[in-house]
Amino acid sequence: MTSSQPALRVCGLAKSFTVHAQGGLALPVLRDVSLAVSPGECLALVGPSGAGKSTLLRSLYGNYRADSGSIRVRQDDSWTELVGAEPRTVLDVRHRTMGFVSQFLRVIPRVSAVDIVAEPLRRRGADPAEARRKAEFLLGMLGIPSRLWALPPATFSGGEQQRINIARSLIVDYPVLLLDEPTASLDVANRDGVVELICQRRDAGAAIVGIFHDTDVRDAVATRVHEVIPPASSPPVSPAGVSP
Amino acid sequence: MxxxxxxxxxxxxxxxxxxxxxxxxxxxxxxxxxxxxxxxxxxxxxxxxxxxxxxxxxxxxxxxxxxxxxxxxxxxxxxxxxxxxxxxxWGFVNQDAREGLRMGVSAGANIGERLMAVGARHYGEIRGQAIDWMARVEIDADRIDDRPTTYSGGMRQRLQIARNLVSNxxxxxxxxxxxxxxxxxxxxxxxxxxxxxxxxxxxxxxxxxxxxxxxxxxxxxxxxxxxxxxxxxxxxxxxxxxxxxxxxxxxxxxxxx
Structure with missing residues (x-):
């Protein structure tokens, strides 16, 4: 963590969607995106709605398949390329290096909130009791009442589910964190708890890329901003030019 | 890897x-x-x-x-x-549990059979492991001597999973x-x-x-x-x-x- 070498480096990234139900309609979204994030930095993606901020974040995580360009993550003192990587390479990077907080929790039937939160740590071989303790600590810090911990979160409120999602993603100290609107449906008190956790991670040396619509949150966590240019205002691209 | x-x-x-x-x-x-x-x-x-x-x-x-x-x-x-x-x-879990189980013998025997195939011979140990696996797939241990014909569809499927996984x-x-x-x-x-x-x-x-x-x-x-x-x-x-x-x-x- 002493070097200022980036933890994540993106060069010339392009991403379009082809909708076959619409006769192969091509929707270019990202074009020639380049950025780099170093440990201890939090880069806020900004731009109007529809500019492609979420698409960029999901492409970084390998959830969306980039058309071209490069996404490299620092792992084991070398660069791992994610564009065109084998699934197991992406899974390994997600397992050890890169965490993602989405806006919505994908609930797992019958699994309790505390077990959902503890799972990523257990999967890394942590002692189950220890993983549980850490999960309970995070749930407490994020203001989830302890009477809910043993329940499956399917019936929880949107804000509670979102905080469980955050706890699940922050229970592992990922060197790279991707945050998609982590405070979107939270009230002020709970929002402040999340902001504090993100700042802790950043100051402990995580490289963070996030989307924060709330300007107070953005001002509190971000060290830099990166403007995502909406596709319509980019130079026109012929469909042939963006096909993979 | x-x-x-x-x-x-x-x-x-x-x-x-x-x-x-x-x-x-x-x-x-x-x-x-x-x-x-x-x-x-x-x-x-x-x-x-x-x-x-x-x-x-x-x-x-x-x-x-x-x-x-x-x-x-x-x-x-x-x-x-x-x-x-x-x-x-290997294990093979069929959609229809009846194809993966022996319907004419007890649940315990269904699990134990796989263990015997890998060399287990001690009756007490085999039964002990069968009981352990019944618990892991959430079937009451007192159903161990019942045939799977008396089980519900969901229980049969869980028994089939136990039978497949018991031999590691x-x-x-x-x-x-x-x-x-x-x-x-x-x-x-x-x-x-x-x-x-x-x-x-x-x-x-x-x-x-x-x-x-x-x-x-x-x-x-x-x-x-x-x-x-x-x-x-x-x-x-x-x-x-x-x-x-x-x-x-x-x-x-x-x-x-």
Whole structure:
């Protein structure tokens, strides 16, 4: 963590969607995106709605398949390329290096909130009791009442589910964190708890890329901003030019 | 991460003039769960049966890295060795539990039989392990002497899972393990499978037509249409950013709850 070498480096990234139900309609979204994030930095993606901020974040995580360009993550003192990587390479990077907080929790039937939160740590071989303790600590810090911990979160409120999602993603100290609107449906008190956790991670040396619509949150966590240019205002691209 | 556990190379199977599965290749790595999705008749189950040595492909080969005897060609093993492999290192969970269980003997005997196949002889130990596995799949231990004919569909499926996993396999083939069950029963089995696959560091090939099941249980997906693989990749990537017209149609066809 002493070097200022980036933890994540993106060069010339392009991403379009082809909708076959619409006769192969091509929707270019990202074009020639380049950025780099170093440990201890939090880069806020900004731009109007529809500019492609979420698409960029999901492409970084390998959830969306980039058309071209490069996404490299620092792992084991070398660069791992994610564009065109084998699934197991992406899974390994997600397992050890890169965490993602989405806006919505994908609930797992019958699994309790505390077990959902503890799972990523257990999967890394942590002692189950220890993983549980850490999960309970995070749930407490994020203001989830302890009477809910043993329940499956399917019936929880949107804000509670979102905080469980955050706890699940922050229970592992990922060197790279991707945050998609982590405070979107939270009230002020709970929002402040999340902001504090993100700042802790950043100051402990995580490289963070996030989307924060709330300007107070953005001002509190971000060290830099990166403007995502909406596709319509980019130079026109012929469909042939963006096909993979 | 050194070498694949299972490696399919250009596997092709025809029934008469019809090609049920065509030119399928992939590697399965230790600890990976691969889902095969597609509609009925797309060749999923035929492929699974070719992989597990239950059907002999007309073309291509399937290689498996054994625990101690190196890499073997699944279809060039003697029948006796293949059966041994199927009982010791593999599991096979059928959609219809009746096909995977012996319906005429007790639940305990169903579990114990796999243990005896790998050399267990001590009655008390076998029964002890059977009771332990009944608990792990959430079946009351006092049902151990009952035949599976007296079990509900969900219990039978859980018993079949216990029978397959008791001998500590490395690779489990599953054909629609939750097909035909009520959703609440299905949730219980999915939760159970999830925990077992993760806890035992199993590798698995799972055939399902249910994309929700695939999302919950698998790391990678292969999408089949008309016997061919039309798309493959990370499960969340295939489901959230499908590329092929058929996959886009499948994903768009899921009913929102």
């Amino acid at each position: 050194s070498s694949p556990l299972l490696s399919a190379c250009r596997v092709t199977k025809r029934f008469g003039g019809r090609t049920a599965c065509h030119d399928v290749s992939f590697d399965l790595w230790p600890g990976e769960v691969l889902g095969i999705v597609g509609e009925s008749g797309s060749g999923k189950t035929t492929l699974l049966n070719c992989l597990a040595g239950r059907l002999v492909p007309d073309g291509g080969s399937v290689a498996y890295e054994t625990r101690s005897a190196g890499i073997v060609d699944v279809h060039h093993l003697s029948e006796a060795r293949r059966r041994l492999l199927a009982r010791t290192e 396999p490395r690779l489990v083939f599953m054909d629609e393990p939750t097909g035909g069950l009520d959703v609440s029963v299905q949730a219980r089995i999915l939760d159970l499978l999830r925990g077992l696959v993760e806890g035992l560091h199993l590798s698995a090939v799972l055939v399902t037509h249910d994309l929700g099941v695939a999302r919950l249980l698998t790391h990678r997906l292969m999408v089949m249409q008309g016997g061919a693989v039309v798309e493959q990749g990370l499960t969340d990537q295939v489901l959230d950013d499908p590329q092929h017209p058929y996959t886009q149609m499948l994903v768009a066809s899921i009913l929102p709850v």
